[in-house]
Amino acid sequence: MKGDSEESIDLLSFAVRLRRMTAEFNRIAHEFAHEHGLHPTDVQALMKIFDAPSPITPSRLREELNLTSGAVTACLDRLERAGHIRRVRDAHDRRVVHLHYLGAAQELAAVFFRPLGRSTDNVLRRFSPEELRTAAAFLDAMNEELEALRAEPGSH
Amino acid sequence: MKGDSEESIDLLSFAVRLRRMTAEFNRIAHEFAHEHGLHPTDVQALMKIFDAPSPITPSRLREELNLTSGAVTACLDRLERAGHIRRVRDAHDRRVVHLHYLGAAQELAAVFFRPLGRSTDNVLRRFSPEELRTAAAFLDAMNEELEALRAEPGSH
DNA sequence: ATTAAGTATCTCAATGATTGAGTTAAAGTA
DNA sequence: TACTTTAACTCAATCATTGAGATACTTAAT
Numbered sequence: 001m002k003g004d005s006e007e008s009i010d011l012l013s014f015a016v017r018l019r020r021m022t023a024e025f026n027r028i029a030h031e032f033a034h035e036h037g038l039h040p041t042d043v044q045a046l047m048k049i050f051d052a053p054s055p056i057t058p059s060r061l062r063e064e065l066n067l068t069s070g071a072v073t074a075c076l077d078r079l080e081r082a083g084h085i086r087r088v089r090d091a092h093d094r095r096v097v098h099l100h101y102l103g104a105a106q107e108l109a110a111v112f113f114r115p116l117g118r119s120t121d122n123v124l125r126r127f128s129p130e131e132l133r134t135a136a137a138f139l140d141a142m143n144e145e146l147e148a149l150r151a152e153p154g155s156h
Numbered sequence: 157m158k159g160d161s162e163e164s165i166d167l168l169s170f171a172v173r174l175r176r177m178t179a180e181f182n183r184i185a186h187e188f189a190h191e192h193g194l195h196p197t198d199v200q201a202l203m204k205i206f207d208a209p210s211p212i213t214p215s216r217l218r219e220e221l222n223l224t225s226g227a228v229t230a231c232l233d234r235l236e237r238a239g240h241i242r243r244v245r246d247a248h249d250r251r252v253v254h255l256h257y258l259g260a261a262q263e264l265a266a267v268f269f270r271p272l273g274r275s276t277d278n279v280l281r282r283f284s285p286e287e288l289r290t291a292a293a294f295l296d297a298m299n300e301e302l303e304a305l306r307a308e309p310g311s312h
Numbered sequence: 313a314t315t316a317a318g319t320a321t322c323t324c325a326a327t328g329a330t331t332g333a334g335t336t337a338a339a340g341t342a
Numbered sequence: 343t344a345c346t347t348t349a350a351c352t353c354a355a356t357c358a359t360t361g362a363g364a365t366a367c368t369t370a371a372t
Contacts (some may be wrong), residue, residue, distance in 0.1 A: 016298065019181075022181040051172055069333070069349085071329070120174070124170065135290060140173065143282075226360065227360070249319095253320075
C-alpha cells in the first residue's frame with residue numbers, strides 16, 4: 001500500500017514538474033533575450049533554426065512558433081539585420097527561402113547555452129547511465145505525444 | 157566501447173530533447189491562448205497563479221515571468237476584466253495585493269490541461285513505477301539546477 | 313510624533329511586435 | 343493560355359510591453 005500511494009502522488013505531480021521546468025526555461029530565455037537586445041520570439045526562432053537538421057524555411061518556422069506570416073517576416077528581418085541569420089533563395093523552387101545561421105548567431109548560442117549546459121551536466125552527473133537512458137526515453141515519449149497533440153484539430 | 161559511445165550521444169542530445177519539449181509546450185500554450193482570446197503572457201500568468209501553493213502577489217508574478225510592473229498590471233487587468241482572477245487587498249499590509257483565481261479561470265484551465273493531461277497519461281502508462289520515479293527525480297534535479305541558475309548573477 | 317527610507321502597486325506616454333488582409337512572384341494543373 | 347495553389351513579403355491598425363514616475367502604505371530612526 002505504500003508503493004501504491006507513492007505512485008499516484010508521482011503521477012499527479014508530473015504535470016506540475018513539467019510546467020515548472022517549461023516556465024524556468026522560458027524565464028531564462030526571456031531574460032537572456034532582454035540582455036542581448038532580442039525578443040523572446042527571436043530567441044525561440046534562433047533555437048528552432050539551430051535545432052533543425054536541415055535549413056528551415058519561414059513557413060515551417062511559422063508553424064513551429066505559431067505565428068502569422070507577417071510576424072515571421074519581421075522576426076527574420078530583425079535577426080538578419082543583427083547579423084544572426086541569412087536568407088537564401090532555393091535554386092529549384094524560387095519561392096522558397098532557406099534560413100542559415102551565421103557566426104554571430106553561433107556565438108550568441110554558445111553564450112546562451114553554456115550556463116544551461118552546465119546545469120544539465122550537473123544533473124547528468126547525478127544519474128547512472130541506465131537512469132539517464134530511462135530519462136531520455138521519457139523525454140522522447142513526451143515529445144512524441146506533444147507532437148501528436150499538434151496534429152489533433154479538436155483536441156483543444 | 158559500445159556503452160561508452162551510446163552514453164555520450166545521450167549526453168549531447170539531452171539539451172536538444174529538453175529544448176524541443178519546451179518549444180512544444182510553448183507552441184501549445186500560444187495556440188491555446190490565441191483560441192481563447194488571451195495572450196501567451198496571460199496563460200503563463202494563469203498557470204503561475206494556479207500552481208502557487210498560496211495566493212501569489214503581482215510583484216512575485218513580476219519576478220516569475222520576468223516582466224516589468226507595468227506589464228504585470230496590464231496582464232492582471234486583462235485577466236480580471238475577463239473574470240479569471242480577482243485582486244484582494246491584504247488586510248495587514250494594505251500595499252499588498254493577493255491574486256485569487258475564479259470559476260472562469262478554473263474552467264479554462266480544465267480545458268487547457270485535459271489534452272495535455274491525456275498526453276502525459278499516455279506517456280506515464282508506458283513506464284514502470286520505478287522508471288517513473290527515475291524520470292521524476294530527473295525532472296526535480298533539472299528544476300533545482302534551473303532555479304539555482306536564476307540566482308547566479310554572472311551566469312549569463 | 314515626525315521624518316526618512318523602503319516597498320507594493322499602479323499610471324501613462326512612447327515604443328515596437330503582432331495581426332490580418334492584401335500583394336507579388338513562382339510553381340503546378342487543365 | 344488561364345486557373346489555382348503556395349511561399350514569402352508589405353503595410354496599416356492594434357495592442358502588449360517598457361520605463362519612468364506617481365501614489366499609498368509600512369518600517370525604522372530620531
